[in-house]
Amino acid sequence: MNSRKIKTWAWVHKWSSLVCTLFMLLLCITGLPLIFTHEIRHLLGTEVEAPKMAPGTPHISLDRVLEIAKARHPDRVVQFASQADDDDNLWFVTLTHTPEPTDDFKSVAVDARTGVVLAQPKFDEGFMYVMYKLHVDLFAGLPGKLFLGFMGLLLLLAIVSGVVLYSPFMRKLDFGTVRRDKRPRLKWLDLHNLLGVVTLVWLFVVGSTGMINTWADLLIKYWQHDQLSALLAPYKGEPTVPVAERGSVQRSMEAAMQRAPDTKLSFIAFPGTSFSSPHHTTFFLRGNEPFTSKLYQPVLVDAKTAEVTAAPKLPWYLTALLVSQPLHFGDYGGMPMQIIWALLDIATIIVLGSGLYLWLKRGNPVPASPKAAAHEKPAPDASSQPEPAPAMKAQA
Known part of the structure; x- marks a missing residue:
């Protein structure tokens, strides 16, 4: 890849990362307890459970x-x-x-x-409610959802551009190398890249499903307009029952x-x-x-009549929405998958935090001691490499 393309991708990565990093950190932090919603509510005593009775007890x-x-x-x-x-x-x-x-x-x-x-139960108060609202819409309703959806799009751009930048950046280093004997900024850069590789697929899946989830209200309204309106034609002009x-x-x-x-x-x-x-x-x-x-x-x-009028199949876009919702929170494989989701979430927090640290330290490098400088070979991260941005400097 020539230097001009590298600079272009570096610009895309830098600005997409800069804009979305703080919001992605917020979503990762608030999303962590949401993975264990039922377990936390059970510990807090807010989970409602039916008392045990003999199997087959009739329902009213x-x-x-x-x-x-x-x-x-x-x-x-x-x-x-x-x-x-x-x-x-x-x-x-x-x-x-x-x-x-x-x-x-x-x-x-x-x-x-x-x-x-x-x-x-009061689902509109308490710790889990605050975490949920911050994660879903920032207490701003539909505009908040759409704003977070846009942040999710920027995250996907940061991931793709990070993948493109990763190959030339790691040309002179073995995969997974963390240069522990170098100054702190280099160690954090290597750790940032390594964790970026580990979380790549997961972060892309969670980011894309999260972005789809922010469109839920709009997709449902479109479904009602596109399909339900035809089914309701015989009731046109009639008031609500x-x-x-x-x-x-x-x-x-x-x-x-x-x-x-x-x-x-x-x-x-x-x-x-x-x-x-x-x-x-x-x-x-x-x-x-x-x-x-x-x-x-x-x-x-x-x-009025209790007779079935229709049983329409959901369109593909609502099916995609329904599949993405539990996948976003690891709600498919029980506790083992929840634990994996939580570990990957924590790793992503480190990736985002280290990216922010690298950006803040970009203009204030720590000088090496004269003795170390005399024996240190030029590092392969030299100035020819693009500057790291907060989200994923060389996310891959």
């Missing part, structure tokens, strides 16, 4: 569950109802003042067998489960909410296998 009607939850907040409407991934004995009912998306919500956890209210005129939710759920056998219920979106239509109760079902459990099959049930 879903309609009754919703009545019990609404009795706690009679001035609100039911927006969503969901079940835990590994426990169908517990219902989480979300209630808001209006069906539209809002941060003002209440959650009620109801035992599916006894109807006892187990807790009213009033609560008093809705049929049995239990009967609607049974009809949805019959339409998509060998699936489990993930969550229910009620009429007028962001994941449904003004005329349907929409059931999102998931598979039973590790992979298919991350993919949803929506089933639209007429809110």
